[in-house]
Amino acid sequence: MSAGKNLHPGINIGHVDPGAHRAAEPVIFGFWVFLMSDLVIFALLLATYAAMSVHGIAGGPTPAQVADLPSAAIETGLLLLSSFTMSLATVALKYRPGRAHLRRWLAVTAVLGLAFVGMEAWDFAKLAGQGAVPQRSGFLSAHFTLLGTHALHVSAGLVWMAVLAFQLGRTELEDLVRLRIMRLALFWHLLDVVWIAILTFVFLFGAVG
Amino acid sequence: MISGLSYWIFGRLEWSDLLIKSNAIATGASCMVVIVAIAIVALLTWTGRWGWLWREWLTSLDHKRIGIMYIVISFIMMARAIAEAMVMRTQQAMAAGGGTDLVGAEHFGQLFTTHGTVMIFFVAMPFLSGLINYLLPLQIGARDLSFPFMNAVGLALTWAGAVLIMVSLTVGDFSTGGWSAYPPFTELAFSPGEGVDYWIWSVTLTGIGTTLTGINFAVTIYKERCPGMHLMRMPLFCWTALCTAILIVFALPPLTVASSLLALDRYLDFHFFTNGSGGNMMNYANLFWLFGHPEVYILILPAFGVWSEVISTFSGKRLYGYRSLVLATMCIAVLSFTVWMHHFFTMGQSANVNAAFGFATMLIGIPTGVKVYDWILTMYRGRIRFSAPMLFAITFLFSFVVGGLSGILLSNAPTDFAMHNSLFLVAHFHNMLIPGTLFGFIAGYMYWFPKAFGFRLDERWGRIAWGLWTAGFFAAFAPLYSLGLMGAMRRTSQTYDPAYEPFLYVALVGAALLFAGFVALVVQLVVSTRHRDRLAVPIGDPWDGRALEWFTPSPPPEWNFARLPQVECIDAFAREKREGDPYAPQDGDYADIEMPRNTGLPTLIGMAGIACAFGLVWHIWWMAIVGFVAMWGFLVARSFESRTTRTIPAATVREANEAWLSRARMARAVPREIEFTAANTGRAEPLA
Numbered sequence: 001m002s003a004g005k006n007l008h009p010g011i012n013i014g015h016v017d018p019g020a021h022r023a024a025e026p027v028i029f030g031f032w033v034f035l036m037s038d039l040v041i042f043a044l045l046l047a048t049y050a051a052m053s054v055h056g057i058a059g060g061p062t063p064a065q066v067a068d069l070p071s072a073a074i075e076t077g078l079l080l081l082s083s084f085t086m087s088l089a090t091v092a093l094k095y096r097p098g099r100a101h102l103r104r105w106l107a108v109t110a111v112l113g114l115a116f117v118g119m120e121a122w123d124f125a126k127l128a129g130q131g132a133v134p135q136r137s138g139f140l141s142a143h144f145t146l147l148g149t150h151a152l153h154v155s156a157g158l159v160w161m162a163v164l165a166f167q168l169g170r171t172e173l174e175d176l177v178r179l180r181i182m183r184l185a186l187f188w189h190l191l192d193v194v195w196i197a198i199l200t201f202v203f204l205f206g207a208v209g
Numbered sequence: 210m211i212s213g214l215s216y217w218i219f220g221r222l223e224w225s226d227l228l229i230k231s232n233a234i235a236t237g238a239s240c241m242v243v244i245v246a247i248a249i250v251a252l253l254t255w256t257g258r259w260g261w262l263w264r265e266w267l268t269s270l271d272h273k274r275i276g277i278m279y280i281v282i283s284f285i286m287m288a289r290a291i292a293e294a295m296v297m298r299t300q301q302a303m304a305a306g307g308g309t310d311l312v313g314a315e316h317f318g319q320l321f322t323t324h325g326t327v328m329i330f331f332v333a334m335p336f337l338s339g340l341i342n343y344l345l346p347l348q349i350g351a352r353d354l355s356f357p358f359m360n361a362v363g364l365a366l367t368w369a370g371a372v373l374i375m376v377s378l379t380v381g382d383f384s385t386g387g388w389s390a391y392p393p394f395t396e397l398a399f400s401p402g403e404g405v406d407y408w409i410w411s412v413t414l415t416g417i418g419t420t421l422t423g424i425n426f427a428v429t430i431y432k433e434r435c436p437g438m439h440l441m442r443m444p445l446f447c448w449t450a451l452c453t454a455i456l457i458v459f460a461l462p463p464l465t466v467a468s469s470l471l472a473l474d475r476y477l478d479f480h481f482f483t484n485g486s487g488g489n490m491m492n493y494a495n496l497f498w499l500f501g502h503p504e505v506y507i508l509i510l511p512a513f514g515v516w517s518e519v520i521s522t523f524s525g526k527r528l529y530g531y532r533s534l535v536l537a538t539m540c541i542a543v544l545s546f547t548v549w550m551h552h553f554f555t556m557g558q559s560a561n562v563n564a565a566f567g568f569a570t571m572l573i574g575i576p577t578g579v580k581v582y583d584w585i586l587t588m589y590r591g592r593i594r595f596s597a598p599m600l601f602a603i604t605f606l607f608s609f610v611v612g613g614l615s616g617i618l619l620s621n622a623p624t625d626f627a628m629h630n631s632l633f634l635v636a637h638f639h640n641m642l643i644p645g646t647l648f649g650f651i652a653g654y655m656y657w658f659p660k661a662f663g664f665r666l667d668e669r670w671g672r673i674a675w676g677l678w679t680a681g682f683f684a685a686f687a688p689l690y691s692l693g694l695m696g697a698m699r700r701t702s703q704t705y706d707p708a709y710e711p712f713l714y715v716a717l718v719g720a721a722l723l724f725a726g727f728v729a730l731v732v733q734l735v736v737s738t739r740h741r742d743r744l745a746v747p748i749g750d751p752w753d754g755r756a757l758e759w760f761t762p763s764p765p766p767e768w769n770f771a772r773l774p775q776v777e778c779i780d781a782f783a784r785e786k787r788e789g790d791p792y793a794p795q796d797g798d799y800a801d802i803e804m805p806r807n808t809g810l811p812t813l814i815g816m817a818g819i820a821c822a823f824g825l826v827w828h829i830w831w832m833a834i835v836g837f838v839a840m841w842g843f844l845v846a847r848s849f850e851s852r853t854t855r856t857i858p859a860a861t862v863r864e865a866n867e868a869w870l871s872r873a874r875m876a877r878a879v880p881r882e883i884e885f886t887a888a889n890t891g892r893a894e895p896l897a
Binding site for chain 2: 025026027029030033034036037038040041044045048051052055056057058060134135136137138139141142144145163167170172173176180
């Protein structure tokens with residue numbers, strides 16, 4: 001019993017019910033495949049950014065003028081912390097009876113995610129105030145699109161969290177919700193990975209250049 | 210200017226955008242769409258079939274029904290795209306003779322754009338999605354795809370894109386920018402109308418649908434194979450489906466990115482691909498062909514799978530060189546991502562880059578050659594039956610080699626400089642896509658039709674169709690090689706060299722023959738349906754098939770297999786027929802089977818997608834927002850459904866299965882010589 005308890009990486013679906021485990025497999029694996037597909041989108045936006053941040057300035061602001069390191073540092077902190085709290089939520093789902101801990105950590109994650117999106121919006125507004133709008137140059141178009149796509153993903157994760165919070169108490173959705181939380185966590189961590197790439201290419205390289 | 214209120218309600222849409230077009234041909238096509246749509250609605254109402262359509266088809270999550278619907282979309286759109294090809298060929302032939310124009314240059318631009326867009330995205334793609342959808346679970350011994358709901362959503366987004374492109378025939382104009390929609394021409398500065406927006410949203414909708422479908426296929430193959438079905442025991446069609454699925458997962462996102470960035474340029478005045486302000490139109494070429502080149506292998510690999518099944522069955526032999534075919538398929542899939550730049554050899558990259566991509570391109574000839582030899586060696590010393598699908602296969606083997614060699618020519622960058630954008634290129638890619646892809650899909654349709662509907666297609670009309678398609682293909686495209694070498698450029702409505710004229714007339718005759726070939730397919734379907742009692746093959750194995758799908762009744766029950774099969778080798782069913790007794794009574798227990806419950810949500814998502822896209826095209830913002838929110842709303846609604854499956858009791862399964870087995874035992878095992886006669890009720894006498 002205790003050996004079987006940790007069979008499934010992340011969450012025990014119906015504890016040690018092998019049927020439920022088997023049914024969960026394609027769902028999680030399929031989500032991984034989706035994430036790989038989604039990652040291609042970010043890879044291409046990064047590649048586009050890489051080309052445009054050199055050749056697409058068009059006399060406008062340069063990456064160095066756009067990269068706001070203190071802001072990026074705070075955003076990175078918020079997002080990494082939210083990934084940590086998301087992990088605590090999945091751990092709570094696995095080990096804690098009842099829903100209180102899970103709800104709490106999901107709520108903290110959501111607040112951190114919301115703060116991240118808010119910070120980014122504030123960044124965007126600040127840039128727009130300096131005339132650095134996406135319409136200004138190809139480079140700025142790429143900058144706003146790359147960060148905007150990431151922010152849209154984070155926002156989608158927030159909506160997803162809201163829906164799940166609503167579904168948490170419904171016993172008939174029990175197994176489905178467990179699986180969804182696991183996928184949401186994968187999604188959320190992947191956005192962290194993507195953010196690290198953005199931090200490196202957009203902010204750190206930008207500040208150096 | 211449009212008045213304020215009208216803009217808020219109707220966006221840029223005006224009465225003058227509806228129905229009436231620049232010339233008689235376009236107006237005729239526009240009216241035809243409306244008439245056909247009204248006729249379909251009237252027919253459904255008159256025969257009281259709305260409920261049936263909704264309950265049996267539009268809400269179904271059965272992979273077999275979804276597969277059939279995909280192929281229906283494909284045939285409808287093929288009729289349109291072939292008609293457009295006819296008009297284009299007529300225009301060129303008429304204009305070359307110094308005659309009058311049939312259509313204007315602007316309309317001609319729309320014709321080649323929609324022809325290409327429709328043929329790729331709404332004929333070939335739905336056809337392959339349909340075939341894979343139908344066959345994949347049956348061939349790997351599964352009950353369904355991994356994600357039935359997502360499958361239905363993929364279908365819905367595909368028909369949403371198709372509907373949008375049909376609407377463009379009646380409401381406003383389509384893009385004139387070619388199927389690849391290159392900027393800067395497709396930017397606002399040069400194409401201010403709604404045409405490019407129609408292209409963007411129809412392609413984006415179907416592209417997202419296809420991505421979902423690709424994920425579904427890949428996961429299904431990895432996770433749902435029946436006991437004993439190792440990867441190296443899968444039928445080759447499943448292997449090509451797997452490689453296609455992987456290509457889709459990685460190659461469709463670049464299309465989504467390319468079309469989305471173009472949309473940002475057009476809608477929000479961004480500068481990704483504009484002239485000036487730092488825009489870089491070459492990046493569009495990169496993004497587009499990073500999708501576009503793997504796309505041609507997405508199109509052709511499933512056809513290779515069909516050829517492998519058809520050739521081995523109708524040669525009465527196991528596939529020669531199964532392992533090498535698998536390996537070649539994987540090589541092609543990998544190489545397909547290494548050659549995209551050959552699509553713009555002439556656009557200014559360095560000679561070294563061109564050389565590297567030319568070399569990579571030529572490499573693809575090697576695994577493809579392996580395949581051709583394997584198919585020929587499968588036929589060698591086989592007992593070949595010249596059925597219609599097999600005839601298509603033989604045409605394919607000849608003509609595909611010609612097309613492949615012309616591709617090797619083009620992969621030399623210096624040669625490409627001489628021939629790019631000429632009709633030589635048009636001849637080359639039609640030479641790959643018609644015998645390679647389309648003939649493959651038609652052969653697959655004829656080969657598996659009895660599986661899906663329980664009766665064979667009329668063989669005589671099948672052969673007539675083959676003759677017309679083959680003759681039409683050579684007549685239509687062989688002259689284009691010559692024309693290209695003579696300097697005739699693609700996408701021109703008029704040419705002025707009188708030397709072109711005879712070639713253009715031959716090409717026109719070819720186009721007419723191809724159209725006749727399509728009509729022959731329709732006639733075949735009608736004739737066969739009328740004689741379906743005489744052609745019935747309910748037992749399910751009319752051709753002495755080799756893979757698991759033939760070990761089911763035709764049409765198969767919703768649950769495919771009463772008990773999931775257990776296989777020990779390649780071509781398990783062929784061996785079982787030879788050495789065992791596949792139709793023996795199956796003792797032991799039957800279990801309850803869970804199947805997905807019907808739901809209308811995918812159809813609603815598709816309708817919301819159309820509303821969103823139509824709103825975006827015409828700047829009807831409220832409609833776009835409502836459509837967008839509704840799409841996601843329906844998806845969230847789905848997440849609240851807990852009872853997504855229903856149980857089919859074991860007794861029902863047992864009754865159906867035992868009834869089929871006893872019918873099969875009583876049926877006469879028909880030798881191959883008379884497989885096209887009424888004696889064939891679907892139980893083949895296995896070849897020794």
